[in-house]
Amino acid sequence: MTDLTLPDSLVGVELVRxxxxxxxxxFTYTAGLAxxxxxxxxxxxxxxxxxxxxxxxxVPSRGADPQLxxxxxxxxxxxxxxxxxxxxxxxxxFYGQGMEIPYTSGLILLDGSDLPLMHLIQxxxxxxxxxxxRVEAVWVDEAxxxxxxxxxxxxxxxxxxxxxxxxxxxxxTW
Amino acid sequence: MRDVAVIAFAQMPSVRAETxxxxxxxxxxxxxxxxxxxxxxxxxxxxxxxxxTDYLSGQAFSFVSTLDGVGPWPPIQESHVEMDGAWxxxxxxxxxxxxxxxxxxxxxxxxxxxxxxxEVLSRQLDPYHVAPLWPDAVSLAALQARSMLDAGKATEAQxxxxxxxxRRNALNNPNAQLAWDRSAADLLAEEPMVDPLRMSDxxxxxxxxxxxxxxxxxxxxxxxxxxxxxxxxxxRIEPMALGLRDLTVSASTRLAGEKAGIGDxxxxxxxxxxxxxxxxxxxxxxxxxxxxxxxxPSGGALAANPVMVAGLTRIGEVAQRIIDGxxxxxxxxxxxxxxxxxxxxxVMEGEG
Numbered sequence: 426m427t428d429l430t431l432p433d434s435l436v437g438v439e440l441v442r443x444x445x446x447x448x449x450x451x452f453t454y455t456a457g458l459a460x461x462x463x464x465x466x467x468x469x470x471x472x473x474x475x476x477x478x479x480x481x482x483x484v485p486s487r488g489a490d491p492q493l494x495x496x497x498x499x500x501x502x503x504x505x506x507x508x509x510x511x512x513x514x515x516x517x518x519f520y521g522q523g524m525e526i527p528y529t530s531g532l533i534l535l536d537g538s539d540l541p542l543m544h545l546i547q548x549x550x551x552x553x554x555x556x557x558x559r560v561e562a563v564w565v566d567e568a569x570x571x572x573x574x575x576x577x578x579x580x581x582x583x584x585x586x587x588x589x590x591x592x593x594x595x596x597x598t599w
Numbered sequence: 600m601r602d603v604a605v606i607a608f609a610q611m612p613s614v615r616a617e618t619x620x621x622x623x624x625x626x627x628x629x630x631x632x633x634x635x636x637x638x639x640x641x642x643x644x645x646x647x648x649x650x651x652t653d654y655l656s657g658q659a660f661s662f663v664s665t666l667d668g669v670g671p672w673p674p675i676q677e678s679h680v681e682m683d684g685a686w687x688x689x690x691x692x693x694x695x696x697x698x699x700x701x702x703x704x705x706x707x708x709x710x711x712x713x714x715x716x717x718e719v720l721s722r723q724l725d726p727y728h729v730a731p732l733w734p735d736a737v738s739l740a741a742l743q744a745r746s747m748l749d750a751g752k753a754t755e756a757q758x759x760x761x762x763x764x765x766r767r768n769a770l771n772n773p774n775a776q777l778a779w780d781r782s783a784a785d786l787l788a789e790e791p792m793v794d795p796l797r798m799s800d801x802x803x804x805x806x807x808x809x810x811x812x813x814x815x816x817x818x819x820x821x822x823x824x825x826x827x828x829x830x831x832x833x834x835r836i837e838p839m840a841l842g843l844r845d846l847t848v849s850a851s852t853r854l855a856g857e858k859a860g861i862g863d864x865x866x867x868x869x870x871x872x873x874x875x876x877x878x879x880x881x882x883x884x885x886x887x888x889x890x891x892x893x894x895x896p897s898g899g900a901l902a903a904n905p906v907m908v909a910g911l912t913r914i915g916e917v918a919q920r921i922i923d924g925x926x927x928x929x930x931x932x933x934x935x936x937x938x939x940x941x942x943x944x945x946v947m948e949g950e951g
Binding site: 460 | 617618619620621622623624627630631641656657658664666667668669670671672710712713714715718719722726727730731
């Protein structure tokens with residue numbers, strides 16, 4: 426700023442240091458066929474994965490099998506139990522945060538699924554949560570079910586013995 | 600330079616709003632169609648490049664997530680640009696020039712319906728001095744139209760003639776969204792919507808997708824009996840600030856056209872990406888296309904204007920006519936940015 430030469434009319438005028446330019450755009454989101462099926466399943470108390478013929482089971486599916494590049498056409502009604510394959514303890518408040526910190530979010534590989542589902546892990550202290558922990562879904566009351574992942578309140582440990590989870594990259598073939 | 604050709608083209612019919620299928624569900628059939636036309640599966644394709652933008656959907660990472668529809672496993676060589684698919688094609692063309700790969704899949708898609716598209720496009724303008732005024736895309740095009748009229752370079756009747764011809768041509772295009780047969784005189788009787796533009800001077804709001812397969816040298820000849828050889832391709836950009844350029848001409852289109860070799864021989868067909876009718880007149884002048892030139896037989900962007908797609912579709916429409924044998928040499932143009940800020944010109948030719 427020291428090398429700036431101002432026109433006479435601006436000499437002595439307070440310099441502008443920042444500008445606030447609010448922007449807001451509203452979008453109408455189309456869930457698509459696959460996400461619609463998944464959300465409708467939740468409203469019925471089901472966790473529906475999908476697969477393409479010969480493909481892996483994805484939950485939630487967005488409509489395409491990412492390995493085969495074809496639509497996922499077969500629904501798979503998945504059990505509500507699974508293994509925690511990763512987790513994160515959130516200690517830092519952020520904009521829009523709804524949960525009291527610290528809290529745990531985790532990736533749950535439901536039994537029979539090939540893609541982990543992200544959700545909250547509760548009824549478990551942040552010191553006890555660990556990879557390989559067996560968990561089960563805790564749902565809202567039947568009257569409160571809706572087409573939203575919030576139909577599941579959280580996942581909690583179900584007391585089964587731990588499962589050994591493969592390290593990333595192990596067993597991957599191409 | 601390596602000879603590279605368009606050997607296949609596919610598109611979906613553009614629609615006002617695709618409210619049932621999500622982006623990847625909408626796009627997947629187009630990718631499958633273009634690969635089928637080329638007789639290639641994904642693992643046989645050397646390079647994949649795509650064009651779209653998250654600003655259309657309002658969701659971060661939505662663009663890259665549509666790679667699921669390509670089936671990128673085992674891992675593929677891939678790139679993508681926050682641009683119309685025409686620029687993804689340019690990158691793929693450059694990639695093939697390096698000589699290591701012989702084929703490329705280029706795809707693009709976009710839904711203009713989910714958000715307020717004319718305001719969404721204002722986010723690409725100068726963030727300090729222009730974007731905070733929220734100048735919508737139609738108003739900016741109207742500024743350009745007003746410049747044309749005041750400079751005596753065109754009349755509103757000429758705008759209407761572009762509209763009438765484009766939408767009449769679109770009646771022959773099963774993928775067009777807006778097609779009708781009305782006279783320029785009828786159109787002139789409409790009240791201006793954003794003066795001096797009438798609603799008919801403006802493009803429809805479109806959701807759509809298209810894709811192209813490129814192949815080099817002998818690989819193109821193996822896969823296609825009459826490849827649309829890219830004889831020249833070039834793109835140029837002008838300053839973003841509207842006050843820094845003459846809006847009644849397109850210097851970047853003229854220069855890109857020269858570099859692409861449009862003047863080397865007559866063209867049978869020209870597909871120009873002119874979303875607003877006055878822009879077609881500017882582009883014709885820049886590319887030296889006279890009043891008898893066969894411009895936008897597809898109906899052009901006035902018939903269907905899926906943002907991020909309409910430019911690649913112009914290239915595809917010319918290429919398909921060459922592949923089919925109904926054209927020998929053609930020029931396709933794509934644009935990006937407000938009031939024809941950035942322009943790409945692609946000259947293609949069939950052999951024999």
